[in-house]
Amino acid sequence: MRTLFYILQKEFTQIFRNKSMLPIIFVMPLVQMLILVFAATNELKQVDLALVDYDHSASSRNLIHEISGNPFFKVVTGLNNSQEAEDLLMRNKVNLALVIPKEFDKELTTLKRTEVQVLVDAINGNAAQLSLAYLSNVIGAYSQKVLIKPIKPEFRQAKTIEIKSTYWFNPELNYKFYMAPGILVVLITVVGMLLGGMNLVREKELGTIEQINVTPIKKWQFIAGKLLPFLIIGLFDLAFGLLLAKLAFNIPLRGSLLLLFSLAAVYLILVLSWGLFISTISDTQQQATFVSFFSLIVFILMSGLFTPVESMPQWAQNLDFINPLFYFVKIMRSVLLKGSNFIDIVNEFAALSAFAISMFSLAIFRYRKTS
Amino acid sequence: MISNEAVITVKNMMKRFGTFVANDNLNFEVYKGEIFGFIGANGAGKTTAIRILCGLSTPTSGEMSVAGYDIYHQTEKIKKNIGYMSQKFSLYEDLTVAENIRFFGGVYGMKISDRKARTEEMLERLDLMAFKNRKIGDLPLGWKQKLAFSIAILHNPKIVFLDEPTGGVDPITRRQFWNLIYEAVQKGITVFVTTHYMDEAEYCDRVSIMSEGRIVALDTPENLKKQYNAINMDEVFLKIAR
Amino acid sequence: MKRFLAFLRKEFLHIFRDPRTLVILFGIPIAQLLLFGFVLTNEVRNVKIAVVDHSRDYLSIRLTQQLVSSGFFQVAATPTSESEYEGLFRSGKVKEIVIFEPNFASRLVNENKADIQLIADASEPNTAQLVVNYTTAITNNFVKTEFRKEQKQPGINIKARMLFNEDMLDSYNFIPGLIAVILMLISAMMTAITITREKESGTMEILLASPLKPIQIILGKVTPYMILSIVNALVVLLIGYFVFNVPIIGSLALLLAEILLFIFLALSLGILISTFATNQVTALAISGFVLMLPSILLSGFIFPVKNMPAPLEFISNFIPPRWFIEINRTVMLKGGGLAEVWPNTLILLGMSALFIAISIRKFKIRLQ
Numbered sequence: 001m002r003t004l005f006y007i008l009q010k011e012f013t014q015i016f017r018n019k020s021m022l023p024i025i026f027v028m029p030l031v032q033m034l035i036l037v038f039a040a041t042n043e044l045k046q047v048d049l050a051l052v053d054y055d056h057s058a059s060s061r062n063l064i065h066e067i068s069g070n071p072f073f074k075v076v077t078g079l080n081n082s083q084e085a086e087d088l089l090m091r092n093k094v095n096l097a098l099v100i101p102k103e104f105d106k107e108l109t110t111l112k113r114t115e116v117q118v119l120v121d122a123i124n125g126n127a128a129q130l131s132l133a134y135l136s137n138v139i140g141a142y143s144q145k146v147l148i149k150p151i152k153p154e155f156r157q158a159k160t161i162e163i164k165s166t167y168w169f170n171p172e173l174n175y176k177f178y179m180a181p182g183i184l185v186v187l188i189t190v191v192g193m194l195l196g197g198m199n200l201v202r203e204k205e206l207g208t209i210e211q212i213n214v215t216p217i218k219k220w221q222f223i224a225g226k227l228l229p230f231l232i233i234g235l236f237d238l239a240f241g242l243l244l245a246k247l248a249f250n251i252p253l254r255g256s257l258l259l260l261f262s263l264a265a266v267y268l269i270l271v272l273s274w275g276l277f278i279s280t281i282s283d284t285q286q287q288a289t290f291v292s293f294f295s296l297i298v299f300i301l302m303s304g305l306f307t308p309v310e311s312m313p314q315w316a317q318n319l320d321f322i323n324p325l326f327y328f329v330k331i332m333r334s335v336l337l338k339g340s341n342f343i344d345i346v347n348e349f350a351a352l353s354a355f356a357i358s359m360f361s362l363a364i365f366r367y368r369k370t371s
Numbered sequence: 372m373i374s375n376e377a378v379i380t381v382k383n384m385m386k387r388f389g390t391f392v393a394n395d396n397l398n399f400e401v402y403k404g405e406i407f408g409f410i411g412a413n414g415a416g417k418t419t420a421i422r423i424l425c426g427l428s429t430p431t432s433g434e435m436s437v438a439g440y441d442i443y444h445q446t447e448k449i450k451k452n453i454g455y456m457s458q459k460f461s462l463y464e465d466l467t468v469a470e471n472i473r474f475f476g477g478v479y480g481m482k483i484s485d486r487k488a489r490t491e492e493m494l495e496r497l498d499l500m501a502f503k504n505r506k507i508g509d510l511p512l513g514w515k516q517k518l519a520f521s522i523a524i525l526h527n528p529k530i531v532f533l534d535e536p537t538g539g540v541d542p543i544t545r546r547q548f549w550n551l552i553y554e555a556v557q558k559g560i561t562v563f564v565t566t567h568y569m570d571e572a573e574y575c576d577r578v579s580i581m582s583e584g585r586i587v588a589l590d591t592p593e594n595l596k597k598q599y600n601a602i603n604m605d606e607v608f609l610k611i612a613r
Numbered sequence: 614m615k616r617f618l619a620f621l622r623k624e625f626l627h628i629f630r631d632p633r634t635l636v637i638l639f640g641i642p643i644a645q646l647l648l649f650g651f652v653l654t655n656e657v658r659n660v661k662i663a664v665v666d667h668s669r670d671y672l673s674i675r676l677t678q679q680l681v682s683s684g685f686f687q688v689a690a691t692p693t694s695e696s697e698y699e700g701l702f703r704s705g706k707v708k709e710i711v712i713f714e715p716n717f718a719s720r721l722v723n724e725n726k727a728d729i730q731l732i733a734d735a736s737e738p739n740t741a742q743l744v745v746n747y748t749t750a751i752t753n754n755f756v757k758t759e760f761r762k763e764q765k766q767p768g769i770n771i772k773a774r775m776l777f778n779e780d781m782l783d784s785y786n787f788i789p790g791l792i793a794v795i796l797m798l799i800s801a802m803m804t805a806i807t808i809t810r811e812k813e814s815g816t817m818e819i820l821l822a823s824p825l826k827p828i829q830i831i832l833g834k835v836t837p838y839m840i841l842s843i844v845n846a847l848v849v850l851l852i853g854y855f856v857f858n859v860p861i862i863g864s865l866a867l868l869l870a871e872i873l874l875f876i877f878l879a880l881s882l883g884i885l886i887s888t889f890a891t892n893q894v895t896a897l898a899i900s901g902f903v904l905m906l907p908s909i910l911l912s913g914f915i916f917p918v919k920n921m922p923a924p925l926e927f928i929s930n931f932i933p934p935r936w937f938i939e940i941n942r943t944v945m946l947k948g949g950g951l952a953e954v955w956p957n958t959l960i961l962l963g964m965s966a967l968f969i970a971i972s973i974r975k976f977k978i979r980l981q
Contacts, residue, residue: 002477002480003477003478003480005477006473006474006477006478007474007478009473009474009477010463010466010470010474013466013470014463014465014466017465017466018465024898028902032902032906035910035911035925036906036910038921038922038925039910039911039916039921039925040910040915040916041916041920041921042655042739042916042920043738043920044917044919044920045919045920045921045922046919047919048919086776089776089777089947090943090947090948090949090953091943091949091953092939092942092943095919108769113769113770114769114770115769115770115771115772116769116770116771116772117771117772117773117774118771118772118773118774119773119774119776120773120774120775120776121776121777122775122776122777122778122779122781122785123777123778123785123786123942123946123947124786124917125778125781125782125783125785125786126655127917127920128775128778128781129781132773133746135771136771139769139771140769142769143769160725160726160756161721161726161727161728161729161752161753161755161756162726162727162728162729163728163729163730163731163745163748163749163752164728164729164730164731165730165731165732165733165745165749166730166731166732166733167732167733167735167738167741167745168699168702168732168733168734168735169702169734169735169736170735170736170738170741171735173735173738173741173742174738175738175739177736177738178736178737178738178739198894206461206464207457207459207460207461208461208462208463210427210455210457210459210461211455211457211461211462211475212478213426213427214425214426214427214450214453214454214455215450215475215478215479216447216450216451216478216479216480217478218447285893285894286806286810286893286897289894289897290636293901294636294640294641294644297641297644297645298644298648301645301648301649301652301653302648302652306653306915307653307654307655308655308657308660308737308739308740310657310658310659310660310661310708311654311655311656311657311658311659312652312653312654313651313652316651316652330705333736333737334703334704334705334736337736338702338703338734338736339703340703340704340705341703343704344700344703344704344705345704345705369426369427369446370426370427370428370429370446371427371428371429
């Protein structure tokens with residue numbers, strides 16, 4: 001135990017002496033969280049819409065007025081034909097184009113039915129669908145307003161199922177509530193894995209590890225000594241990050257923070273052991289970063305951080321069984337946003353603990369004092 | 372001071388890296404309290420042998436014991452009883468003198484009072500008291516090496532292994548360094564040292580000359596000079612190498 | 614020239630001798646292609662829902678079956694009391710609860726109107742929205758097919774044409790972007806690290822002392838990565854075309870020229886970073902945090918630039934991949950030509966010139 005104390009004392013002294021390390025540990029993650037959470041959003045802020053009016057009638061002007069009044073649409077008018085609209089779409093100037101045909105007013109007043117054409121830049125399918133849905137809503141509201149009086153009795157017979165939807169835990173569908181916990185997971189993972197892992201390889205490169213290896217230090221003491229400082233730093237980062245997320249985005253903190261931090265500790269032990277394991281099999285910092293970088297990219301993308309895990313093919317979902325980020329992203333979101341308790345996430349906890357213990361043992365096993 | 376009690380015994384030590392034979396059938400004993408030198412050109416296998424004896428590397432075959440412990444099964448016990456100073460300078464450059472001493476003393480499980488007393492005595496001896504709180508990286512190489520040696524024997528090991536300890540320092544510092552070695556021997560520490568400076572070979576009680584992984588000669592410097600009819604070790608070495 | 618060729622051969626040997634570098638050079642692009650192509654999608658599939666049927670009549674049962682047979686939903690729970698709802702969400706067992714009111718069928722048949730209540734787990738807002746939209750669409754469709762005698766609805770019908778990506782495939786969105794990200798990784802990051810390594814290990818001094826001209830040294834360092842970049846870009850284009858059916862509607866020659874321009878830009882950016890970084894770790898940190906993350910997140914690769922708040926949208930103007938991804942999408946998917954992409958091309962050219970100018974300045978100062 002005393003030996004471990006001396007190792008920790010040394011590690012902390014070294015970390016805090018390195019001036020360039022402090023911003024990497026404390027400032028960069030927080031700045032990144034702010035930027036990334038704002039950037040990583042599928043919420044549409046505004047859509048550029050080209051309007052082509054072949055009708056030039058009172059009705060078409062009213063519809064255009066209705067759409068222009070909606071702050072969601074930034075409207076481009078004064079186009080002569082739909083060719084010009086397509087050209088704007090081609091040059092990425094607009095995302096949507098609404099073409100109002102010649103007989104619009106006439107059909108609407110006499111037949112009560114008419115048609116408009118919408119051209120959508122569908123390269124980003126998600127955004128295309130959402131913006132089309134917004135435009136449909138506006139047009140639908142307009143037609144309701146125009147047609148509400150003269151509605152004929154046979155239309156009223158149409159059978160409808162009224163759908164009332166409620167959104168729990170995040171009624172305003174705030175995308176930041178969803179991203180902030182996930183981004184925090186990535187940040188503490190990167191800090192833990194890269195810095196923790198790098199630290200051991202650095203001793204190899206400098207040769208100081210030889211001096212350690214001729215001492216009677218036990219293998220587990222050395223690995224634990226490398227792991228604990230970054231565990232503490234990781235938990236600090238998490239605390240700062242949560243505070244910042246609370247202040248900047250007002251994310252809810254529904255569940256128990258004690259539970260959250262205990263699970264974060266288990267998770268960090270796993271991530272750090274994984275970083276240390278990589279460094280026990282690498283000779284240079286460059287190799288270690290490359291391998292860490294590669295596994296991080298794959299694990300982050302598959303974790304469900306950006307896209308739902310359920311949508312992934314079965315084989316990929318099966319692979320997620322060994323993805324630490326998958327479990328912890330889920331835990332963070334559940335505990336913070338839904339107030340999940342220990343029983344709710346016991347499976348994730350069990351998986352993380354099992355992996356943490358095995359990875360820690362593996363790192364100790366792979367660390368050789370004798371080559 | 373030299374007894375005939377062997378603290379290191381090596382029988383048929385072999386070390387191969389693939390097809391390359393780094394140590395070819397080495398046999399020798401090192402006695403308690405002596406300065407035992409390993410002399411040879413770069414690549415003769417000196418470092419490989421010293422790394423095996425310190426438990427940093429496993430031999431391919433052979434029987435070896437250090438401080439009475441078996442090299443295959445009792446490496447951790449060996450480590451408690453030895454000190455090691457590698458060819459590559461290996462104290463922590465970003466820690467101060469005092470911090471390095473505290474760390475290594477702590478790792479060897481020294482009592483705090485012992486450590487403090489020894490540190491005091493050592494810094495006094497090296498005239499480094501004023502630099503106690505300087506970072507190692509800021510000190511000149513010669514000082515660093517004297518410090519590294521003193522830290523390697525801080526916990527009073529039975530044997531200290533020095534792998535080319537004086538590489539790259541000036542003759543005066545080398546002389547001072549050897550004074551430190553003699554003082555350690557006075558305290559009963561056995562010294563195992565490798566070098567390729569032939570004048571240093573003269574300071575050893577016994578030297579073993581290595582070439583291409585083999586021990587080609589092993590005796591006191593006096594006897595070797597007589598045997599090869601040479602005025603100094605340099606000549607001995609050149610004659611053997613030829 | 615002979616000297617230069619010998620030097621070039623040495624550089625290639627460096628790359629091909631280190632398997633770990635090769636893994637990065639080819640493994641990351643391929644892994645990203647596979648992940649983006651097969652794994653990552655926002656589409657809703659196999660979403661677990663709970664059904665609470667207070668009615669249990671032929672219509673509510675049929676609609677439930679319809680939800681399941683659509684392939685979007687799986688019924689994972691049938692809670693009997695409201696108190697169970699929250700637990701189901703908290704443990705992540707379901708994402709949506711569908712609640713049928715009592716007398717569902719009889720109300721629909723007799724009163725023409727029946728209610729369904731949906732509760733969605735909005736801790737994942739995007740999925741929640743999509744799940745509710747899909748449920749609504751399936752329900753509306755269900756009414757239409759069950760009671761098909763109804764005549765046309767009044768109102769304004771919207772005829773939407775999905776341009777450039779009729780089936781709204783994800784691959785159309787990511788392949789053009791992935792080319793930019795991969796080129797950034799290989800050209801810029803690897804160049805930065807390899808030159809910095811040479812500096813750190815001191816071999817740069819030896820090279821500078823040799824009869825090779827500095828420009829030859831830099832060229833020798835970047836040529837292998839340039840060739841690898843071209844190979845990687847072509848591989849992504851080919852896989853995009855043959856595996857993910859992403860077309861190249863515009864001029865292939867123009868596309869290749871733009872890719873070359875971007876490789877040139879990325880290489881000069883890599884050289885620029887190496888003039889600043891004194892060791893590999895710094896080069897890595899700069900490349901990773903200043904280069905890679907913005908290239909992925911602020912370039913419009915995954916998240917449209919337009920969705921970002923104004924300050925970030927402003928920053929994105931300074932991120933080269935933003936302009937390059939736009940070019941790729943325009944040329945590949947929209948069939949655009951130089952008439953459409955010349956502003957972006959000029960921006961990329963300007964950026965490259967700037968990076969080269971600063972590098973040369975920094976390099977000269979160091980040599981003095």
